[in-house]
Amino acid sequence: NAGVTQTPKFQVLKTGQSMTLQCAQDMNHNSMYWYRQDPGMGLRLIYYSASEGTTDKGEVPNGYNVSRLNKREFSLRLESAAPSQTSVYFCASTPDDANSIGELFFGEGSRLTVL
């Protein structure tokens, strides 16, 4: 079972460069998330997508864009990377039934360093 797959696992960027983090899930979930994890701050929601073609801003969306082109994939783009975006990024998805509220399945993370 692949679950939630994120690429790349590691990336180093220079300030001002752009990049896209890719996420794909094979569990047929509609809902997908992007979080960032920083020491002492837990996970903070960047963007959420309830279904293909829909996205909502989370707690910390500034400096990021997302794209949900199909049910499986949810990408996160940094148009002009800044050192403050150095972080570990997690993609997650969740089942759609009411009994599964809050049951997130996470990828293994993408560690991004911006110099």
Next chain:
Amino acid sequence: AQSVTQLGSHVSVSEGALVLLRCNYSSSVPPYLFWYVQYPNQGLQLLLKYTSAATLVKGINGFEAEFKKSETSFHLTKPSAHMSDAAEYFCAVSEGWDMRFGAGTRLTVKP
């Protein structure tokens, strides 16, 4: 928005000792509450969740948590720590699709 506060960024226990990780929530309505665990270099995994069906919730690996409305708490416990329990633990609250996580508590287990 709802939020959770985890008391203590680091907790250290001896193997076989009681584990107690503290979480308090702020919510004006009955919340959905969760505990997640993160092992090194991995994503988070769901440990247990509270959805108002029962105040004492049992999870995986012998963990349980008790919802106390009067104290707005949802502390995580395990009677006897094992070396494999060493990880970071996150309390979280859900308001619809918006999941908010605490800052995390790193649990160290000493032999």
